[in-house]
Amino acid sequence: MENTENTEELSSKDLEGALREMCKLLSKNNDADFIYEFFGCLFTPAEMNDFAKRWLLVREIDKGTTQREIARKFHISLCKITRGSRELKKDDSAFRKLLDYADNL
Template sequence: MHQHTRVRAHRTPGQVATETRRELAAVFAAVDNPAAMERLFDDLFTRAELHDLILRWRLMKMLQEGVPQRVIAETLGISLCKITRGSRVLKQPDAIVAKLLRRARTTQAS
């Protein structure tokens, strides 16, 4: 039987989740090109999970473009609650997603 030589202090599920979230963020940040990121998405997410992620990104883009929430709900088939949450995120002065959307829009315009 394999024995661990180093004993780790007991960590709560919340601590493990926080550590894993940081680790995952570092992994995503290390991906250096879009094709590799797409491969990572395919490796990590089911079709349904990826669909939800894509839907969330489309929602954020539409909000950033000023599309009315009811139009977004009809177009994407999602609840106003999800849309309101996205809207609140974009209104935060330090929202990373807002910065990324602006950068993407600037890149597409050039």
């Protein structure tokens, strides 16, 4: 007998709404330890490592470290680094805003 369960797909609108909801909730929370714990629940250890490496590579790009040096240092592909570099160069870059915010803490 064929499984006739209704398997409804999540729409991109539903997924974006969920991400925006989490971002809004996290923006209201000023407890860095809680946010870190939440990330630990949400992401696998490998995903957490990737997440951290992407932030570190953006910081390195901002310092002027070459893409090849970053690739060697963090064992990540040049395409990920290029993406980070491209995002950092965009007008109104969220990376730039967060780096500037971090520098002013």
